[in-house]
Amino acid sequence: MYLYSILFSGPAYWGLMNPQWNMCSRGRRQSPVNVEPDKLLFDPYLRHIHIDKQKVSGMLHNTGQSLVFRVDKDTKQHVNISGGPLAYRYQFEEIYIHYGMENQQGSEHHIQGYSFTAEIQFYGFNKDLYHNMSEALHKSQGIVAISLMVQVGDTPNGELRLITTVFNKVTYKDTNSYATTSSILELYLNYKF
Incomplete structure (x- = not known):
């Protein structure tokens, strides 16, 4: 083997x-994806994606392949994702952070064959049809994923910094650290084109 x-x-x-x-x-519809901009079709009826502004907190976990931020299960105010091409409301549950090591590109997906320094993936489950992420995982329209490609630059993202400040506490596989609250909406908006 x-x-x-x-x-x-x-x-x-x-x-x-x-x-x-x-x-x-x-x-034909799974990761990794190479987005080819010249093959995309414009949809004039596509709405903006809506993400609730509530702040969330949770645990950052090193899986050995990526870092995963999971929302506290005791959270009383959930962040919902809706709009865009989505017909349902999705409850935000976790962020996967893929990154490269020492000048290597680390994004899981590519645009026109180009790999980015890092990729942030937001995941949520369909709260209109299912009770939790586990139930929705293998169901039709059960999960939503939004990917943001990250390039190193001079303008810091304050919301992302709240999560990245604990990276040094999860340098080894299976280590965890509590991450301070972060507004998923602000993190998303700061990376919009």
């Missing part, structure tokens, strides 16, 4: 390595 992994690695081969992952080879 080790030699096979070296010869055939990456998402394109996951379906060959394990029959349970066969959609990785056959599916």
